Amino acid sequence: MPVIIIASPKGxxxxxxxxxxxxxxLAHAGAHVTLIDxxxxxxxxxxxxxxxxxxxxxxxxxxDEAQIIRAIKKHDxxxxxxxxDLEGVASRLVSRAISQADLVLxxxxxxxxxxxxxxxxxxxxxxxxxALDRQIxxxxxFTMTRAIRSKQHTGIEQSLRSQGVDVIDPPLMERAAFSAxxxxxxxxxxxxxxxxxxxxxxxxxxxxxxxYKRLTESSNE
Amino acid sequence: xxxxxxxxxDLGSLKSRAKPTSAVTVHKADAAGEKHGFVDRAPKGRRxxxxxxxxxxxxxxxxxxxxxxxMTEARRRGVTQGVIIEEAWALYCAEKxxxxxx
Numbered sequence: 247m248p249v250i251i252i253a254s255p256k257g258x259x260x261x262x263x264x265x266x267x268x269x270x271x272l273a274h275a276g277a278h279v280t281l282i283d284x285x286x287x288x289x290x291x292x293x294x295x296x297x298x299x300x301x302x303x304x305x306x307x308x309x310d311e312a313q314i315i316r317a318i319k320k321h322d323x324x325x326x327x328x329x330x331d332l333e334g335v336a337s338r339l340v341s342r343a344i345s346q347a348d349l350v351l352x353x354x355x356x357x358x359x360x361x362x363x364x365x366x367x368x369x370x371x372x373x374x375x376x377a378l379d380r381q382i383x384x385x386x387x388f389t390m391t392r393a394i395r396s397k398q399h400t401g402i403e404q405s406l407r408s409q410g411v412d413v414i415d416p417p418l419m420e421r422a423a424f425s426a427x428x429x430x431x432x433x434x435x436x437x438x439x440x441x442x443x444x445x446x447x448x449x450x451x452x453x454x455x456x457x458y459k460r461l462t463e464s465s466n467e
Numbered sequence: 468x469x470x471x472x473x474x475x476x477d478l479g480s481l482k483s484r485a486k487p488t489s490a491v492t493v494h495k496a497d498a499a500g501e502k503h504g505f506v507d508r509a510p511k512g513r514r515x516x517x518x519x520x521x522x523x524x525x526x527x528x529x530x531x532x533x534x535x536x537x538m539t540e541a542r543r544r545g546v547t548q549g550v551i552i553e554e555a556w557a558l559y560c561a562e563k564x565x566x567x568x569x
Contacts, residue, residue, distance in 0.1 A: 248481055277476040311509050315488050322483050337508040341500025346486050366503055373499040378492060455474050462480045
């Protein structure tokens, strides 16, 4: 099953939220998901401590650069989807994880700073594609997006698309329920009401479906 | 709670593709990363000052009445204070008929 790497050297871009939303939504849709927490801050571990893990999800914690390739290989098998949440720094752990990716997702807020630092991940992927002589599908997902888009958001998205960068639609909106995942654990269906839950579930499901579509497309190539 | 299932994952459509994991591949990935500033940032052992080696010195609080004398004698002979204490212990053992461990 595919390996999805959530990578951006920028901290606070929404990597862990993206990993949890994607993992829980795909598990809800029937996939078996292994989440790998490579962030020294242990965001996924904190999420897992809050409530029992949702069905079909398992979590591997404290995986470092020496273990990452072995850990991915061990769980990259039939009937299991692997999602790796990386630390928000430019480290060797990131480049090693990307070498094992079927899809790299780079979350970024629609700010110039996030886009500038996130672009380093795109540069790294291109370098690894050349070094490893294989294509590594890659997409950007905007996070913490406001309902009314700023000019900056529109400009950054247009710039990325014009350079041939894949941008996932829908973006992940700024939702109370998304940040509350780390307060209550579990998924969007198990937590108490947080703001507009229906809109949050619809947004997360739409995002997961867009990622799933890319995975099936790359599997069929 | 809304428990609707928006879509289903077809497990058969998600196929894993073999990815090389050899030492050569890891080296290439590391080299590619280093070109873009993605370098080794793994923690290197314990941080901070390493523990001092044992010196055999006796703290002044242990022998408050004679610590200065022991220190002076140790300095005169160029040995640690622990050597003086060990010799004193050997004399004590000899006088009391105790078998010293060293």
